[in-house]
Structures are given as structure tokens and as C-alpha cells.
Amino acid sequence: MTADTISTILVSGIVLGSVYALMASGLSLVWTTLGIFNFAHGALMTLGAYMAWTISDAAGLDLWLAAGIAIAVAAVIGVGILMERLLIRPFYDRRDILLITVMTTLAAMIFLEKGMQLAWGARLKQLRPIVPGNVNLLGTTISAQEALIVVLAPVLLGLLWFFLRNSRIGRGIRAVGQNPAAAKLIGIDVSGLFIVTFALSAGLAALTGILLGSVRLVTPTFGAEPLVKALIIVIFGGLGSLGGTIAAAYLIGLLEAALIFFIGIYWAPSMIFVLLIAILLIRPQGLLGKVER
Amino acid sequence: MKPKAHALELRELRAGYDAYDVLQGISLHVGAGERVGLFGPNGHGKTTLLNAISKIIVPRSGSVSFMGEALESLSARRIVERGLIHVPQANQLFPDMEIMETLELAAFTERARRDRNANLDYVLGLFPRLAERRRQQCKTLSGGERQMLSIGVGLMCAPRMLMLDEPTLGLSPKLKQELASAIGEISKRGIPLLLIEQDISFVLSLVDRMYFVDHGEIAREIDRGSDVDHEEIMDMYFGGHAAP
Numbered sequence: 001m002t003a004d005t006i007s008t009i010l011v012s013g014i015v016l017g018s019v020y021a022l023m024a025s026g027l028s029l030v031w032t033t034l035g036i037f038n039f040a041h042g043a044l045m046t047l048g049a050y051m052a053w054t055i056s057d058a059a060g061l062d063l064w065l066a067a068g069i070a071i072a073v074a075a076v077i078g079v080g081i082l083m084e085r086l087l088i089r090p091f092y093d094r095r096d097i098l099l100i101t102v103m104t105t106l107a108a109m110i111f112l113e114k115g116m117q118l119a120w121g122a123r124l125k126q127l128r129p130i131v132p133g134n135v136n137l138l139g140t141t142i143s144a145q146e147a148l149i150v151v152l153a154p155v156l157l158g159l160l161w162f163f164l165r166n167s168r169i170g171r172g173i174r175a176v177g178q179n180p181a182a183a184k185l186i187g188i189d190v191s192g193l194f195i196v197t198f199a200l201s202a203g204l205a206a207l208t209g210i211l212l213g214s215v216r217l218v219t220p221t222f223g224a225e226p227l228v229k230a231l232i233i234v235i236f237g238g239l240g241s242l243g244g245t246i247a248a249a250y251l252i253g254l255l256e257a258a259l260i261f262f263i264g265i266y267w268a269p270s271m272i273f274v275l276l277i278a279i280l281l282i283r284p285q286g287l288l289g290k291v292e293r
Numbered sequence: 294m295k296p297k298a299h300a301l302e303l304r305e306l307r308a309g310y311d312a313y314d315v316l317q318g319i320s321l322h323v324g325a326g327e328r329v330g331l332f333g334p335n336g337h338g339k340t341t342l343l344n345a346i347s348k349i350i351v352p353r354s355g356s357v358s359f360m361g362e363a364l365e366s367l368s369a370r371r372i373v374e375r376g377l378i379h380v381p382q383a384n385q386l387f388p389d390m391e392i393m394e395t396l397e398l399a400a401f402t403e404r405a406r407r408d409r410n411a412n413l414d415y416v417l418g419l420f421p422r423l424a425e426r427r428r429q430q431c432k433t434l435s436g437g438e439r440q441m442l443s444i445g446v447g448l449m450c451a452p453r454m455l456m457l458d459e460p461t462l463g464l465s466p467k468l469k470q471e472l473a474s475a476i477g478e479i480s481k482r483g484i485p486l487l488l489i490e491q492d493i494s495f496v497l498s499l500v501d502r503m504y505f506v507d508h509g510e511i512a513r514e515i516d517r518g519s520d521v522d523h524e525e526i527m528d529m530y531f532g533g534h535a536a537p
Contacts (some may be wrong), residue, residue, distance in 0.1 A: 171398045186398070186446060
């Protein structure tokens with residue numbers, strides 16, 4: 001294996017890992033706090049990309065790019081909050097909330113995908129890159145936009161980590177995830193923080209979509225593949241640990257890059273599943289997850 | 294002589310789970326600065342009573358007032374804001390959080406945040422062991438330490454009244470003694486207490502008055518002054534109606 005090969009695998013693995021880390025952290029946050037999986041997370045990502053495309057393309061000015069991003073993220077956060085209200089909140093007191101919300105969020109995913117198809121059509125779209133041109137990273141050339149993703153992902157995840165660790169609301173979110181009854185008894189507004197969590201997660205999904213929308217082509221099912229990867233990553237990283245999720249995201253990104261290089265793009269996704277199953281047989285609690293009770 | 298404004302007053306409170314009423318109409322009061330005990334067999338509604346007061350469950354009927362204010366329309370969070378603090382039984386707290394983080398977080402309401410530093414000093418002075426282990430995660434604490442942290446969390450909420458649910462459950466006699474003196478210390482600050490306890494001698498040493506809860510009702514009220522002997526209490530516990 002030449003140095004060139006290693007560099008290619010490493011760089012494309014890190015690009016993939018960055019995208020997955022952004023996607024999976026939002027999914028993981030909702031899982032640890034609300035105890036549900038949001039299957040519409042990928043559709044929220046797609047919605048972010050379409051919104052940003054509409055706003056920035058119509059304006060056609062660089063100035064509008066930032067505004068487009070901000071408005072798109074805000075709109076997706078709004079949709080996320082609406083989803084929490086309509087599809088998750090009515091079931092909080094039910095024991096089978098996990099299964100019910102699999103159905104409701106899957107329904108939301110289909111609804112959003114079809115809605116986006118109606119609104120934006122099936123024609124492929126691509127966002128203008130936030131930063132144009134190419135960059136040389138470790139001897140491999142990638143687009144500057146991909147480099148931006150590689151740089152932004154750790155920054156955003158670092159901010160998220162800092163927020164959860166040190167801010168009053170962030171600590172409250174962790175408390176609500178770990179023991180909602182005890183959180184209530186110290187005066188925390190549990191359902192209020194559920195909304196904040198969902199909003200944060202939707203915002204992360206939108207940003208991922210906007211960043212990726214100029215690297216890949218945007219279609220109504222643009223978010224489906226990243227969603228499946230993010231699901232794998234959250235389970236693989238060990239349910240309930242943000243650190244584990246992020247580590248797993250980069251690991252799976254690198255693994256996928258290596259598999260694509262060696263066995264081709266056709267079999268790589270299924271091989272990831274095979275490896276995941278094998279690893280979960282040995283470590284049922286996931287990569288960094290702790291054994292429950 | 295009863296004080297004029299009670300800290301806490303319940304009238305005919307009914308509550309339960311699903312179709313079953315655990316509380317069959319409870320009326321009781323806790324005076325300003327008073328320490329009141331609740332005792333009685335397990336499964337007869339003591340914990341349910343505290344849950345109904347703090348709105349962990351919603352009462353079916355009856356009224357609760359705190360410092361003269363009706364609590365019916367208030368949520369759990371608003372009740373904490375008012376300063377009526379419930380320290381639940383065997384509280385697991387937040388497993389992955391450190392002691393200091395937990396204590397700081399517990400001063401969550403606007404009012405509690407104002408007194409955060411003073412209360413933190415007070416809690417760490419009361420339970421030096423928590424100060425020694427400030428970076429330790431809740432899930433790694435022993436039963437006694439967790440109970441101390443639980444009470445500490447209650448104190449960080451800036452209580453105007455504390456309701457403690459079996460603070461010494463499953464602890465060694467030595468630890469029980471330690472907690473008893475801490476609770477005595479807290480009540481010296483004039484904070485009214487409602488204390489659930491199974492250990493009669495423990496509860497007698499800490500309270501001014503007791504209610505005996507049986508089958509979801511107040512079966513008896515016992516003043517510390519009135520001489521109730523140990524045997525009589527045992528009779529109440531074990532369904533002593535048959536006793537001569």
C-alpha cells in the first residue's frame with residue numbers, strides 16, 4: 001500500500017466521519033434525553049439543504065448565503081419543534097413510547113420526503129459551496145467545502161459538548177435524560193428541555209444538510225443514507241454516550257473509506273453492517289457503551 | 294396552641310395510581326418551623342402522599358396549601374419555585390453527573406440560584422464527605438453518600454420546607470446517627486420538616502409530632518409530649534386491633 005493510498009483513505013474517511021459525527025450527535029442527543037429514535041432526522045437534514053438552496057439561489061448574492069443558512073436552520077428547528085409537539089409529546093407517559101415514536105417519526109420522514117418532492121420536484125439540486133475551490137490535505141485533493149466540513153464538525157461538536165457540560169440548560173438536559181423524576185423535583189421544566197433538545201438536534205441536522213448539499217446532490221431522499229449510517233453509529237458507539245457516538249462516527253467513516261477503496265462502493269455499505277453485527281456479538285453494549293445495571 | 298399560618302395544610306387529599314385510590318382522604322398540617330413525622334407500614338400511602346403534594350402524581354381531589362397558597366393549579370416546577378422541596382426515597386439522582394455538578398445544578402430555579410454559593414457552603418459544611426468526593430459520579434456513591442447528596446440537593450433548592458422520604462433507608466446505625474444529626478441541624482434553621490421514617494426511635498428523636506398512616510388514612514396523631522409507649526406503637530404497626 002502506497003503512502004498515496006493511505007492518504008486517500010484517511011482523508012476521505014475523515015470527511016465521511018465528520019458528516020456522520022454531525023448527523024449522529026443530534027440523533028444521539030435525542031436518544032439520551034428523550035429515549036426515542038428520530039427516524040425523520042435525515043428528512044430534517046434534507047429540508048435544511050432545500051431551504052438554503054431556495055433562499056440563496058433566488059437571491060444569487062453571497063451576502064444571502066449566510067442569511068439563507070440562518071433562515072434554513074431556523075425553519076428546520078421550527079419543524080423539529082412542531083414534530084416534538086405533535087408526534088412525540090402525546091406519548092411521553094406511555095410505556096411503549098419507543099415503539100410508538102418509531103411509527104410516528106417514520107411517518108414524519110415519509111411525509112416530509114413526499115412533501116419535499118412536491119415542493120422542489122425530483123430534479124437534482126446542488127447548493128453553491130460556501131467556500132469555492134480545492135484544498136490539498138495530506139497529499140490528497142478535496143474541495144474546500146469538504147475541508148470546511150472537516151474543520152467545522154469538531155468545532156460544532158466541541159461547542160455542543162461544552163454546552164452540555166457547563167451551561168445551566170445543558171446540564172439540565174443531561175439531568176432530564178438521566179432521571180426525569182429527580183429533575184422535576186429540583187424545579188427543572190422537563191418538557192421544556194425536551195423541546196430545547198429536539199430543536200438543537202434539528203438544527204444540527206439542518207446544518208449537516210446545508211454543508212453536504214454542495215458536495216452531494218440534493219434529492220428528496222438525500223438524508224436517508226446518512227440517517228442509516230447515523231443509526232448504526234449511535235448503536236455502535238454505545239447508546240447514551242455522546243463521546244462514544246462521535247468516536248464511532250469517525251471510525252465508521254474511516255472504515256467505509258477503506259472498504260470502498262478495497263472492495264468497491266457496491267459492497268462497502270453491506271460490509272459495514274456485517275462488521276457491526278460481529279462487533280455487537282462481542283460487545284453488546286457497543287464500542288464505548290457501559291454495561292447496564 | 295397551634296400557630297396561625299401553617300407551613301403546609303392538606304384537606305381530604307385523595308390520590309392514587311390508575312383506578313386505585315391509595316390515599317383515602319388525608320388531612321394534616323405542618324406548622325411554621327414544626328417538625329412532623331409520618332410513619333406506618335409500607336405500602337400504606339406515605340410515599341404516595343409526598344408524590345401527590347409535589348405533583349409527581351396529580352391528586353384526584355382535596356386541597357393542599359403551602360404558606361397559605363393553594364397548590365392545586367401549580368406544576369411540580371412551580372412548587373419547587375415556592376420552596377416546598379421533596380427529597381424522594383432512594384433517589385438515584387443523576388448517575389453520570391459529579392457531586393459538585395449535581396449540587397450546582399440543583400440550584401436551578403431563579404430563587405435558588407440567588408443563594409447558590411451560600412447554600413453550597415452550607416451543604417459541604419454539613420456533609421464534609423461530599424466535599425471530599427466532589428468530582429465523583431453519583432452512580433459510584435455508597436448508599437449513605439447518595440442519601441447525603443440527596444438531602445444536599447434538596448437544600449440547594451433553597452427550601453422553605455423539606456419533605457424527606459426515608460432518608461436512612463438501608464443505612465447502618467452509625468450512618469443513621471450521622472444523618473439524624475444533620476437533619477436536626479437543618480431543622481434548627483427553622484425549616485419545617487415532614488419526615489417519613491420506619492424507625493420509631495429515629496423519628497421520635499427528630500420530630501415534634503407524628504401521624505400514623507394506615508390504609509391511606511391518618512389513623513392517629515401523636516404528640517411527642519403525650520406518652521405513647523413503644524408497645525402501643527408496635528400494636529399499630531402490626532394491626533394491633535386484636536391486641537387487648
